[in-house]
Amino acid sequence: MAIRNIIQIGDPTLRKRSFEVTEVNDKIRQLLDDMKETLIAADGAGLAAPQVGILRRIFIVMAEDKYYECINPEIIEKSGSQNGSEGCLSVRGKYGDVERPNKVTVKALDRYGKPFTVKAEGFLARAFCHEYDHLDGILYVDKATKLMEEKD
16 A cells, blocks of 8 residues: 555646546555555545546545445435535645535445445535545535635
8 A cells, every 4th residue: 555645726637527447456446545545644534536646436435434435436316405614635725615415325336346325414425525526527616605724
């Protein structure tokens, strides 16, 4: 496993749509392992492959004492609404208020290519939506109603 560099806003990779994963193999599993190590080192809640310079439809989320690996994810249901503060490992030093669905159902493949679905609400739903946006080249700053600087 290796800690990868997290690219920052301004890098054109963050604005591109990611490609579907056509084969879940050892290379993809290595990427997932590296992303997890990178996420832990950065003390974040989620990380998408484009944030480490890989244009593939993959993200990971760590929340509620659980770790989710999502390959080729799709948000198949959304309901409700929540407004809350978000930050991003690719937009350091800022945070903003973003409206998201309160509940989502995500369908994806796991690290072995097996399909699964997960129902999420609250913060977990927010994290899934935030990471999913990365796969389409969308950053939370595009949706934030108020953008603020973090205080040291």
